[in-house]
Amino acid sequence: MSTASMTAAALVDPVLGFELAYWQQTTIKVVLALVIVPTATAIVVQTFLFKMMAGMQSRMGPMEAGPYGALQLMADGLKFIQKELLAPSAADRRVYALAPVVSLIATFMVFVVIPVGPNGFAANLRTGIFYALAVSSLSVVGVLMAGWSSANKYALIGGIRAGGQLIAYELPLVLAVIGVVIQAGSLNLQDIVVAQHSGEIFGWGGIGSPYIITQFVGFLLFMISIQAELTQPPFDMPVAESEVVGGWQVEYSGLQFLFFYIAEFGAAFGFSAIASTLFLGGWAIPFVDLDAGIMHIVGPLVLFGKTMAVAFLIFWVRFSYPRFREDQLQQFAWKFLIPLALANIVVTGILKVVF
Amino acid sequence: MSDFLRDYLTVGLFAAAPFVLVGLMLGLGALLRPNRRQAQKYIPYESGVDPVGFEWSQSQVRYYIFAVLFVMFDVEAVFIFPWATRLEAYGLFGLIEMLIFVFILLLGLIYAWRKGVLRWV
Structure with a gap:
């Protein structure tokens, strides 16, 4: 199944059975993205931040709005939409208003390349994972814009801390992926899924080759790095509420604060989906043919299940560990993660050439 | 198109x-x-007390050197990606070439480490 043939096949909708024009397809995809990203955020926040966190801390979590607090996010959304939008009088207003949009753009663009089925992708870019890593690092621009334009000391300190942290953990993130690229021999995420489905681990092809087994070090590096990229505890120094009171978000109120929230947890979902595509086999399941018609419907559900499993890990770590100090955080990235990631590339390269 | x-x-x-x-x-x-405008709503938030000094305060960027190192390694990553997709075709030759490349960049990191710039200054 080559990339070129799949792109051509994408013009005929396999579920509907008739052909859709490019603009029709793309309109559907963009509208779907506008629904999926906030919904993904809601699912992540409701499941993990409200209920799982409460369970791990022996509390009930939200219980009032709806059965077992199921409508809590509706109530929160209504609250946010009624709040007055405030900007400090000294703020750089245009940059201040644009910063949450830039964060959202970074999140939305990551979703473009995630494959959810045999033909399920917004755009099957040949640069796949490389593109995803590149656009995800746009979020640092939004963060620095917010931190600088707020004209607030907490925001400035938080924004600069975030800038330093995001670039430090960008590197292990990028280098951890290279091991997967070496094994799959392609940057395209769809090809990586196919390679894992049809792969063999040293000649044994029982369950294909999910790269979490052969690239376990890479998986750990990737998970630690996305934890830091999402500024989730224990890497939440830039937004530490007891030190910089929310960092770059300190002056934002109402809907503009909500946009940062959607960008952050939407990105958590997007990164979990990319981690499950790279390391857990994406939408494919072992023993089931990739071209089987049923995969058009089951594929997205399988990917969703794997994504939630990976997101569970992120939030489990979030609720379990205390915060890193700023200098410990930088040293951990530069003195441990980056040399380890380079060693991982070298070992993977040698094994690939020898076997 | x-x-x-x-x-x-x-x-x-x-x-x-x-x-x-x-x-x-x-x-x-x-x-x-x-939308009810009140002057107090638009002063910078500093934990509830009146702000100290000028709003556009300055802060020390302590890790500009990390940004320089970041550029070095990010460019390295850009070079490694296309190599990684074609490793099977390059074989041993490509592997040794990239080992030399990674080693030289690692020397840069070790130099920065020995110079003490990876410490919090």
């Missing part, structure tokens, strides 16, 4: 989608949210 350009048109449309989302939500919010 070629498939290649079409794919990147999709990317561009996805980048424009947040403007639609933000516009819709802010537009809806404009009907619902209050």
Whole structure:
């Protein structure tokens, strides 16, 4: 199944059975993205931040709005939409208003390349994972814009801390992926899924080759790095509420604060989906043919299940560990993660050439 | 239009989608949210006390050297990606070439480490 043939096949909708024009397809995809990203955020926040966190801390979590607090996010959304939008009088207003949009753009663009089925992708870019890593690092621009334009000391300190942290953990993130690229021999995420489905681990092809087994070090590096990229505890120094009171978000109120929230947890979902595509086999399941018609419907559900499993890990770590100090955080990235990631590339390269 | 350009048109449309989302939500919010101006609402937040000094305060950027190192390793990553996709074709030759490349960059990191710039200064 080559990339070129799949792109051509994408013009005929396999579920509907008739052909859709490019603009029709793309309109559907963009509208779907506008629904999926906030919904993904809601699912992540409701499941993990409200209920799982409460369970791990022996509390009930939200219980009032709806059965077992199921409508809590509706109530929160209504609250946010009624709040007055405030900007400090000294703020750089245009940059201040644009910063949450830039964060959202970074999140939305990551979703473009995630494959959810045999033909399920917004755009099957040949640069796949490389593109995803590149656009995800746009979020640092939004963060620095917010931190600088707020004209607030907490925001400035938080924004600069975030800038330093995001670039430090960008590197292990990028280098951890290279091991997967070496094994799959392609940057395209769809090809990586196919390679894992049809792969063999040293000649044994029982369950294909999910790269979490052969690239376990890479998986750990990737998970630690996305934890830091999402500024989730224990890497939440830039937004530490007891030190910089929310960092770059300190002056934002109402809907503009909500946009940062959607960008952050939407990105958590997007990164979990990319981690499950790279390391857990994406939408494919072992023993089931990739071209089987049923995969058009089951594929997205399988990917969703794997994504939630990976997101569970992120939030489990979030609720379990205390915060890193700023200098410990930088040293951990530069003195441990980056040399380890380079060693991982070298070992993977040698094994690939020898076997 | 070629498939290649079409794919990147999709990317561009996805980048424009947040403007639609933000516009819709802010537009809806404009009907619902209050707008009562009071001078106190627009002073910078400093934990509830009156702000100290000028709003556009300055801060020390302590890790500019990390940014320089970041550029070095990020460019390295850009070079490694295309190599990684073609490793099977390059074989031993490509492997040794890249080992030399990674080693030289690692020397840079070790030099920075020995110089003490990876410490919090």
